[in-house]
Amino acid sequence: MEITSYIIKKCTKIVKLYNTLSRNTEEFTSIIPQKAGIYVCGPTVYGAPHLGHVRGPIVFDVLRRYLIQQGYQVRFVRNITDVGHLVGDADEGEDKLQKQARLEQLEPMEVAQTYTDMYNSVMDRLNVIRPSIEPKASGHIIEQIEMIQTILNQGMAYEVDGSVYFDVEAYRNASNNYGELSGRVVEDLVAGAGNQSRDLEGQTEKRNPTDFALWKKSSPEHIMQWSSPWGKGYPGWHIECSAMSAKYLGEFFDIHGGGMDLLFPHHECEIAQSKAAHKHTPAKYWVHHNMITINGQKMAKSLNNGIKVEELFTGNHELLTRGFGAATLRFFVLQAHYRGTLDFSEEALLASDKGLARLVAAEQLIEGLKVSEVSTVDFSDIIDSIEYALNDDLNTPIVIAQLFEAARRVNLVNDGKETIDSNSKDLVSSLFRDYFRGVLGIPSNQDSSDNGTLDSVLKLLIELRSEAKLSKNYALSDQIRNKLKESGIELMDSKEGTSWKKA
Ligand SMILES: [Zn+2]
Structure with missing residues (x-):
């Protein structure tokens, strides 16, 4: 077949995606022709990336690459959660970042930086294209406060002693279906919550057990805290994604992605927050990958x-x-x-x-x-x-x-x-x-596992060589370069640092 006829044929085909929200496979049509906005929930950066971290980025990278190949201009936003994600994955417990900072005796932002760098270096190796925008929750406190204020003004949240909670009952009374994404039934959630201890932090402040925190009052010793109209505190986990996706992709964008483990409560809450603030779901297509x-x-x-x-x-x-x-x-x-x-x-x-x-x-x-x-x-x-x-x-x-x-x-x-x-x-x-x-984005410089190991070894040698250079031990740095060349590995120095290739 001629290449030209192949291209024409290609353009008449349509991408179909399974939309978790409609529970149907739907034809993808972007809100703005030939432009696609994608938001994917990123990592909570308090530990080294593990196997569970790789599937989502690879899947959504393939989606992004395919849409680009189909002629779309893609804006891809993946956030970094560096505040608000509590150990209990709900409204209880210590902030994951703050806990890790205490354990490692570091500033919380030092913890965030360390694991963000580690995450991105793993993503680079996996050939995952970096996001167009990588917003941090801690850098968008103002946007989150504004959105919480809007939800309060709509009467779908309430303040108790410096904390603000989303009012699921008020939300449902305004003919919204809390559970439309995850299929969870509020009555079951309430019954389930009845078995839990009411003494859990924050539970006694909530009007209903299904309500979730938009803003939490912080105790004085809490390191990560900001001023707000409700006093010193920090944002809830779900509001960051609603505020940042709206800021960078608009209040209604094309694709929201994430793992199935985020369906509830995280994405259900995101939908509720956006519907309360903007009167509609934030994204047209909700795409979820399964777990490993x-x-x-x-x-x-x-x-x-x-x-x-x-x-x-x-x-x-x-x-x-x-x-x-x-x-x-x-x-x-x-x-x-x-x-x-x-x-x-x-x-x-x-x-x-x-x-x-x-x-x-x-x-x-x-x-x-x-x-x-x-x-x-x-x-x-x-x-x-x-x-x-x-x-x-x-x-x-x-x-x-x-x-x-x-x-x-x-x-x-x-x-x-x-x-x-x-x-x-x-x-x-x-x-x-x-x-x-x-x-598919299969990286070419690490085709075999040997190369994967080789890459780690060479990284170490490159590090040692730059340390030798720094301490003006040029004999050693030259020796490393020359010996590697003899073994068929060429080092290339540039402004970005040193890389290697097989000669
Ligand atoms: Zn999210």
Whole structure:
């Protein structure tokens, strides 16, 4: 097929996404033509990124890349939660950041910076494009206070002794359905809450157990506190996303994403806050990815089965016998549909590693394929199937299956069992470039796990070399550079720092 006709065909296809709010797969039409605003809930930065942190960013990165490929101009906002997320995940307990700061004897903002940097460096390795805007909750206190004030003015919140709570009953009395996203039933929530201790902090102030904090009064020893019309305090966890998404994407934007674990209470509360303040849901499409399990078990701190991403890269974990590269991890995540569960095990990672190696090997053969007058292989059907799969609620496992089929055909040509003309060769080359590297975003510098380990080792050497340079030990810094060159590794110095490549 001619490239031009392929492009025309592509434009007539439509992206479909499963919308949790309507419980239907819907055609995606952006609010402003050819522009797409996406908000994804980011990490609470109080610990090193673990396996549970990688799926969402990779899934929404693929969605972003695909929309860009479809001609959309995408504004992608992913926040950093550095205040307001309490240990109990509800309105009780200490702030997660403040607790970690106390444990590490650091400023809370030092904790936030450390783990934000760590998170972003993991995301870089996973080839997740950085957000267009990465707002921090602590940097948007004014916006949150303003939104709380609006909700108070609408009569859907109340103040008690310096704290402000969202009034779920008033919200429902104004014909809103609290539970429309998560499917939770308020009466069940009330009955469930009845079993909990009423002594929990804040519970006695609430008119109803389903009410949630918009603003919490802080005790004098609380480090993170700001002045507000209700006295010194700090914002609740849910209001930051409502305030920041409205600020950067408008009061009504295209896609709100996150994990299914955030459906309730976080996203349900976001919808309630926006409806109370702006009279409508903040986002047109609500897209949720499923969670990762470990050897069939839910990942949880209490089960002590969490794996840090760094441990995955190094293999330094009791469930692993070796390290895996970022490309393998990304490929593994995309081998499952984002709404299905994804079970992690070393066996599964080993299988992903093998599969990825097969695709990379085929990709590397393409350039050297001998061109014939006639092509006995075609790739346009594969591109059609890939497009269809991506349009069909981002079905990445089908995309990968089609890439394997492309690799099979490439191997047949390479073995002399089939022939390829220059058009087909161009097509299969663009197929790997646009989908394998482009939309799926498989990083190219860390194809094999060896490279993942190699990367960590080289990072260490690069660090040692810059330390040597700083202490004016140029003999050592030169020695590191020269010895590496002898081993086929070239170091490249630039303003941004030092990177490496295989010579
Ligand atoms: Zn959020």
